[in-house]
Amino acid sequence: MIDLSVDLAGIRMKNPVMVASGTFACGREYSEITDLSKLGAVVTKAVTLKRREGNSPPRICETPSGILNSIGLQNKGVDCFLREDLPFLRGFDIPVIVNVAGDDIEEYVAVSRRLSEAKVDGVELNVSCPNVKRGGMIFGTDAVAVAEVVSAVKKAIGVPLIVKLSPNVTDITEMARSAVDAGADVLSLINTVVGMTIDTDGFKPGLATVTGGLSGPAIRPIAVRMVWQVAQAVEVPIIGMGGIVEARDAVEFLLAGATAIAVGTANFMNPSAALEIIEGLEGFLRGKGYRSIGEIVGRVQA
Amino acid sequence: MHRVKARVESNAKVVHGVHRLRLSSSEIALEAEPGQFVHVLCGENRDYILRRPFSVHRVQNGSFDLLIQVVGKGTTYLSQLESGDALDIMGPIGRGFEFTGNFEKSLLVAGGIGVAPLVFLAERLREDGKETHFLYGAATREGLVCLEDLSTVVQKVFSVTEDGSFGYEGLLTEFFGEAFQEYNPDRIFACGPEEMLRKVAESTAGTVPCQVSLERKMACGIGACLSCVCRTREGYRRVCVDGPVFDASEIIW
Numbered sequence: 001m002i003d004l005s006v007d008l009a010g011i012r013m014k015n016p017v018m019v020a021s022g023t024f025a026c027g028r029e030y031s032e033i034t035d036l037s038k039l040g041a042v043v044t045k046a047v048t049l050k051r052r053e054g055n056s057p058p059r060i061c062e063t064p065s066g067i068l069n070s071i072g073l074q075n076k077g078v079d080c081f082l083r084e085d086l087p088f089l090r091g092f093d094i095p096v097i098v099n100v101a102g103d104d105i106e107e108y109v110a111v112s113r114r115l116s117e118a119k120v121d122g123v124e125l126n127v128s129c130p131n132v133k134r135g136g137m138i139f140g141t142d143a144v145a146v147a148e149v150v151s152a153v154k155k156a157i158g159v160p161l162i163v164k165l166s167p168n169v170t171d172i173t174e175m176a177r178s179a180v181d182a183g184a185d186v187l188s189l190i191n192t193v194v195g196m197t198i199d200t201d202g203f204k205p206g207l208a209t210v211t212g213g214l215s216g217p218a219i220r221p222i223a224v225r226m227v228w229q230v231a232q233a234v235e236v237p238i239i240g241m242g243g244i245v246e247a248r249d250a251v252e253f254l255l256a257g258a259t260a261i262a263v264g265t266a267n268f269m270n271p272s273a274a275l276e277i278i279e280g281l282e283g284f285l286r287g288k289g290y291r292s293i294g295e296i297v298g299r300v301q302a
Numbered sequence: 303m304h305r306v307k308a309r310v311e312s313n314a315k316v317v318h319g320v321h322r323l324r325l326s327s328s329e330i331a332l333e334a335e336p337g338q339f340v341h342v343l344c345g346e347n348r349d350y351i352l353r354r355p356f357s358v359h360r361v362q363n364g365s366f367d368l369l370i371q372v373v374g375k376g377t378t379y380l381s382q383l384e385s386g387d388a389l390d391i392m393g394p395i396g397r398g399f400e401f402t403g404n405f406e407k408s409l410l411v412a413g414g415i416g417v418a419p420l421v422f423l424a425e426r427l428r429e430d431g432k433e434t435h436f437l438y439g440a441a442t443r444e445g446l447v448c449l450e451d452l453s454t455v456v457q458k459v460f461s462v463t464e465d466g467s468f469g470y471e472g473l474l475t476e477f478f479g480e481a482f483q484e485y486n487p488d489r490i491f492a493c494g495p496e497e498m499l500r501k502v503a504e505s506t507a508g509t510v511p512c513q514v515s516l517e518r519k520m521a522c523g524i525g526a527c528l529s530c531v532c533r534t535r536e537g538y539r540r541v542c543v544d545g546p547v548f549d550a551s552e553i554i555w
Contacts, residue, residue, distance in 0.1 A: 025526035033305050060529035062352050074528050217348050268521040
């Protein structure tokens with residue numbers, strides 16, 4: 001029997017495979033074609049205080065081995081989430097981690113407090129969305145601002161706090177240290193990489209917002225590098241993500257130092273990608289003679 | 303909605319750049335309604351990674367057809383499939399045409415490859431005993447790929463080609479008023495380029511109910527990612543599951 005279970009600062013998961021925020025909504029759509037109860041955890045799409053309309057379309061472009069998106073945090077607001085989505089997700093008996101976004105510190109605190117009171121299993125602070133004019137990446141690319149928002153939210157909640165880092169910085173370890181010093185229990189990385197495409201017939205950007213966030217296999221080496229760097233710099237558990245499509249990709253992140261991993265863009269190709277990765281990880285460990293997932297975390301010989 | 307490994311029963315080149323794929327899946331063939339689509343994984347590659355959405359073109363007993371216009375890598379892959387190959391398909395998805403209402407005479411308006419779901423619709427309308435006319439436009443005669451199929455399904459086809467190689471010469475929308483007057487329909491169903499749909503919607507506004515099938519780039523195809531939204535009077539709505547067919551009066555063009 002291979003032990004795939006992991007503990008992320010008190011969030012106990014039966015396996016290390018989560019679905020990444022923004023790619024899985026609140027699970028309802030996927031529940032029709034995949035078994036959510038087998039996942040390590042679900043991370044919801046970002047929730048804000050009030051309903052948000054999101055960005056003008058077009059919101060997506062396909063790029064080599066990836067996609068560029070700019071959804072703009074469209075969601076129905078925290079009240080609606082608590083009323084409609086949380087009870088639904090609770091039915092699957094897996095940890096529910098809620099991604100939180102805001103325009104300012106007050107909004108991050110208000111949403112996180114509501115979620116903590118509702119006893120979600122964890123709050124993931126989205127200080128790394130590249131597609132909004134206020135909040136998001138503005139916080140995540142400034143070490144002082146990261147510390148301020150993390151420390152304010154940490155004081156307001158009683159559940160584990162995950163901080164999702166942006167790769168759009170010169171030194172990600174500086175942001176990681178700042179978040180951990182301010183109280184982050186877990187770090188997740190990476191969010192999308194800012195990119196742009198241009199339609200060479202129409203001379204127009206591919207996205208209405210001009211720039212967007214790149215995800216998918218195209219960014220995987222960037223993500224693995226950053227997870228490895230952050231794992232050297234801080235002591236807290238890391239959730240690694242960025243272009244994971246199959247089990248071997250997940251193993252790369254674990255070897256780099258991630259305790260858990262999240263599957264994002266691959267859900268669009270294969271709604272059962274996360275489940276196949278769970279099976280694949282078990283097979284990988286068995287094949288190599290390991291008995292638990294923890295035995296390979298951080299074991300890259302670099 | 304199902305996720306199936308559908309076997310390719312046949313792949314026929316209709317004209318240069320357009321293929322008709324017949325795929326075996328009793329679940330999808332049984333459940334698909336005109337205007338719904340399937341979301342197709344075009345190979346296990348890691349280069350272009352998203353699925354491609356295609357309207358269901360026709361259904362038979364245990365199989366269904368897709369009409370594929372070759373425009374990029376995904377559709378090139380599909381055009382090269384052979385009988386016996388398998389495709390990973392999700393479907394049927396979305397809100398199709400609402401055609402059970404109280405009406406007598408419909409006009410179906412198809413621009414180019416937008417004909418694909420309207421052939422399916424025309425077949426259902428015939429089964430329902432409705433009088434159906436068709437306004438069909440393409441760049442050239444060759445682009446009117448379903449002309450023969452339609453001749454047995456609808457009362458009359460009004461054809462328009464941009465180069466004048468068949469039917470009237472010009473853009474389909476230039477002849478919409480004429481076709482409308484000739485057939486005097488009490489329902490319009492349209493699929494084609496967005497500019498064509500917009501003009502048809504504007505021409506029919508306040509007269510007869512008009513439904514349009516929209517096309518957008520999509521990621522998940524099941525309503526989760528919010529990539530494919532269109533602007534409507536109720537805010538942004540998902541083309542994949544709130545559409546792809548919308549009442550034209552809902553759309554803010």
